[in-house]
Amino acid sequence: xxxxxxxxxxxxxxxxxxxxxxxxxxxxxxxxxxxxxxxxxxxxxxxxxxxxxxxxxxxxxxxxxxxxxxxxxxxxxxxxxxxxxxxxxxxxxxxxxxxxxxxxxxxxxxxxxxxxxxxxxxxxxxxxxxxxxxxxxxxxxxxxxxxxxxxxxxxxxxxxxxxxxxxxxxxxxxxxxxxxxxxxxxxxxxxxxxxxxxxxxxxxxxxxxxxxxxxxxxxxxxxxxxxxxxxxxxxxxxxxxxxxxxxxxxxxxxxxxxxxxxxxxxxxxxxxxxxxxxxxxxxxxxxxxxxxxxxxxxxxxxxxxxxxxxxxxxxxxxxxxxxxxxxxxxxxxxxxxxxxxxxxxxxxxxxxxxxxxxxxxxxxxxxxxxxxxxxxxxxxxxxxxxxxxxxxxxxxxxxxxxxxxxxxxxxxxxxxxxxxxxxxxxxxxxxxxxxxxxxxxxxxxxxxxxxxxxxxxxxxxxxxxxxxxxxxxxxxxxxxxxxxxxxxxxxxxxxxxxxxxxxxxxxxxxxxxxxxxxxxxxxxxxxxxxxxxxxxxxxxxxx
RNA sequence: GCCCUCGUAGCUCAGUCGGAUAGAGCGACCGCCUCCUAAGCGGUAGGCCACAGGUUCGAUUCCUGUCGAGGGCGCCA
Numbered sequence: 001x002x003x004x005x006x007x008x009x010x011x012x013x014x015x016x017x018x019x020x021x022x023x024x025x026x027x028x029x030x031x032x033x034x035x036x037x038x039x040x041x042x043x044x045x046x047x048x049x050x051x052x053x054x055x056x057x058x059x060x061x062x063x064x065x066x067x068x069x070x071x072x073x074x075x076x077x078x079x080x081x082x083x084x085x086x087x088x089x090x091x092x093x094x095x096x097x098x099x100x101x102x103x104x105x106x107x108x109x110x111x112x113x114x115x116x117x118x119x120x121x122x123x124x125x126x127x128x129x130x131x132x133x134x135x136x137x138x139x140x141x142x143x144x145x146x147x148x149x150x151x152x153x154x155x156x157x158x159x160x161x162x163x164x165x166x167x168x169x170x171x172x173x174x175x176x177x178x179x180x181x182x183x184x185x186x187x188x189x190x191x192x193x194x195x196x197x198x199x200x201x202x203x204x205x206x207x208x209x210x211x212x213x214x215x216x217x218x219x220x221x222x223x224x225x226x227x228x229x230x231x232x233x234x235x236x237x238x239x240x241x242x243x244x245x246x247x248x249x250x251x252x253x254x255x256x257x258x259x260x261x262x263x264x265x266x267x268x269x270x271x272x273x274x275x276x277x278x279x280x281x282x283x284x285x286x287x288x289x290x291x292x293x294x295x296x297x298x299x300x301x302x303x304x305x306x307x308x309x310x311x312x313x314x315x316x317x318x319x320x321x322x323x324x325x326x327x328x329x330x331x332x333x334x335x336x337x338x339x340x341x342x343x344x345x346x347x348x349x350x351x352x353x354x355x356x357x358x359x360x361x362x363x364x365x366x367x368x369x370x371x372x373x374x375x376x377x378x379x380x381x382x383x384x385x386x387x388x389x390x391x392x393x394x395x396x397x398x399x400x401x402x403x404x405x406x407x408x409x410x411x412x413x414x415x416x417x418x419x420x421x422x423x424x425x426x427x428x429x430x431x432x433x434x435x436x437x438x439x440x441x442x443x444x445x446x447x448x449x450x451x452x453x454x455x456x457x458x459x460x461x462x463x464x465x466x467x468x469x470x471x472x473x474x475x476x477x478x479x480x481x482x483x484x485x486x487x488x489x490x491x492x493x494x495x496x497x498x499x500x501x502x503x504x505x506x507x508x509x510x511x512x513x514x515x516x517x518x519x520x521x522x523x524x525x526x527x528x529x530x531x532x533x534x535x536x537x538x539x540x541x542x543x
Numbered sequence: 544g545c546c547c548u549c550g551u552a553g554c555u556c557a558g559u560c561g562g563a564u565a566g567a568g569c570g571a572c573c574g575c576c577u578c579c580u581a582a583g584c585g586g587u588a589g590g591c592c593a594c595a596g597g598u599u600c601g602a603u604u605c606c607u608g609u610c611g612a613g614g615g616c617g618c619c620a
């Protein structure tokens with residue numbers, strides 16, 4: 001049982017005894033930054049002072065006295081501080097209980113939640129046009145979306161990863177025309193594609209094939225390959241064309257008409273999107289009879305709602321303006337717009353040696369995602385993309401991530417895992433047994449380094465839940481860096497085995513190390529980063 | 544003009560439902576390998592949390608405004 005549940009129950013019950021009935025539904029409990037303020041602290045006296053008309057400090061004192069009459073488990077001291085904080089000092093046993101929880105849950109169940117209770121979530125991400133390779137900027141949305149999907153899964157959702165393919169429209173035609181032109185020895189058309197890949201692919205293209213169909217397959221295969229190199233695998237690839245063939249476009253139009261959500265003006269068909277967050281109405285069918293990009297998108301989201309309870313889209317910052325119109329369209333179709341969540345990732349600027357590299361398909365000046373993976377490796381790429389909040393712009397410096405491996409946080413974290421494996425292997429080699437945890441005296445774990453590890457482990461479930469609800473995988477990255485730092489400190493100061501290390505202490509530390517291993521494996525998996533069992537640095541001049 | 548995100552140490556960034564003395568990495572400087580991998584550990588230096596108001600017991604956090612950076616406001620996709 002989590003120590004917080006024990007404390008909260010005691011606090012609420014004590015409040016009732018003090019005449020505060022019912023007690024507040026939310027009793028917040030936090031770990032103070034300053035150790036002098038105890039192991040856990042509650043501000044409940046401050047929070048409920050005004051509602052009850054009592055002096056916060058006086059209420060806190062009364063609460064502390066009531067609690068002292070029958071102290072909750074693990075609690076060794078209770079005092080009142082500042083304006084009315086009630087601070088608890090606990091025996092280390094609460095942390096030893098955490099280790100038992102971690103180990104008995106294991107990497108499959110520790111920090112897993114069931115808040116999703118099986119609800120289905122469809123995460124749609126990347127969804128780049130099939131007109132060329134993915135570039136470095138796509139990498140952020142790709143790693144973010146996949147990690148988000150992993151978080152939803154760990155929090156009890158049924159997750160589908162989907163890639164929407166814009167396989168029709170003017171961009172596709174321009175792409176095909178560009179391929180055909182270059183293959184024929186001339187220049188791409190006005191507004192066409194000029195990337196070096198166009199020349200490369202045009203050279204590969206066999207005689208007599210349809211450039212559009214061939215280029216489509218070529219681009220898609222290329223995109224899929226680099227995603228898989230990052231361990232990103234989509235459950236489905238949804239074709240825009242298929243909605244024309246299936247009649248889904250016509251259906252959504254008649255749905256919108258029956259909801260009186262569209263009207264004709266100037267020969268065009270408009271969506272009444274204003275008034276639902278959008279600032280103006282939007283054209284669905286142009287006066288020349290062609291669709292805008294919006295109509296198939298609306299049809300696509302309607303289709304997704306038939307396949308999932310909740311939709312999560314990952315869009316780049318350059319698409320944030322479309323959120324309101326899409327939610328407006330979903331509202332018109334009778335869906336709850338809050339079930340369509342759009343996560344916006346801010347732009348990635350790419351640098352090489354401090355110099356900015358432009359990302360533009362049109363000019364052909366781009367750095368492919370495949371180059372990023374080649375240069376820095378899949379693990380470093382993923383970790384780096386997931387290092388920051390997606391609300392912040394990111395300057396991804398290839399030279400920095402690739403060449404300065406010593407200061408790369410991904411290696412720091414992975415090295416912690418490798419060290420654990422090394423300890424375990426060494427223990428096995430030395431014949432040091434690790435009896436079942438309930439036969440090991442965990443109270444021997446009292447070193448500050450050991451306790452810091454246990455505190456960090458205790459935080460992982462909260463971190464995962466929060467990262468999921470806030471759609472912020474970078475919180476897991478932050479946690480795993482902190483966990484690794486705590487482990488390296490422990491590794492330096494506390495030997496698991498060797499001369500002068502008591503056998504019982506060795507066994508307790510082996511379980512501690514196992515707990516840390518579980519935490520690292522869980523977090524790295526959420527990030528899609530591997531947990532290597534050994535890492536050997538390449539020495540200068542050595543192969 | 545309107546909308547979104549950001550502004551925290553020299554640099555890159557974290558910072559939980561508002562909480563007590565604001566953190567990490569890198570860079571700088573000083574130390575630590577008879578020892579489970581030194582891709583490691585410890586220490587020092589470095590802050591008007593952009594600015595101004597407001598809300599309250601309390602604001603880096605919430606609200607308003609100003610300034611600055613990036614992105615978006617098409618019968619383009």
